[in-house]
Amino acid sequence: MAEFSDQVFDQVRRIPRGKVATYGQIARLVGRPRSARYVGFALHANPAPGSDAASIPCHRVVFKDGGLCRGFAFGGPEVQRAMLEEEGVAFADEEHVDMGACQWDPAEAAGGAPLAGASGEAVPTAPPPGFDWSRELGEL
Template sequence: MSAERSDTYRRVYAVVRRIPRGRVATYGQVARLAGFPRHARLVGYALHSLNEERAADRNVPWQRVVNAKGEISPRTWPGGDEVQRAALEEEGIEFDGRGRIRLAVYQWRRGAHG
């Protein structure tokens, strides 16, 4: 119960909630859209904090955030990587032989509507 104390983190979550099913965004991209350009790490910290609480309860699709290489970032939560990959595959996202997502295909790009 401590993550959303920060208004900064709340802004991050708000952006993540806008990522559509079947698409992904990078940490840097989320940071930029949340109004914190060049603070990709901040997004990572915010999502890490989320994980300690229940992300699903907040409707924050944290699994749709990957690093700039299109890979799932390693984390401390045991098995978290696999959970994220499975969740993304369930949304129809494919991984290549090196475990990377082709951002050119799956990266979320805001349309003219929003």
């Protein structure tokens, strides 16, 4: 899992101040779209949490609905929220980031060009149009 964790850390380092990404988004960016939970496991063992340039800013990773992590390993959701607010992240309510305003778009950072994975193929950063989350998550 060390290689997976390193890939996760590399992607999380790319999230700019004032933006957030989801666990699933990071999983897709590392080429493991069904591994959002493992992204969380990797971040729980983050060797360098924080917001300075040498850190891995795991506080910038949230649930797909913008929810904060109740088990945020480095101080709880209150600390995660404070760190995000300090960076200018907007909140929709007490527990959810305003994803419309603050979700990171890696393609935007690449000048609108599609992101390429390790083998050069385009990496999806969002589900395709018409994607059925209920079916995907087995909530039928």
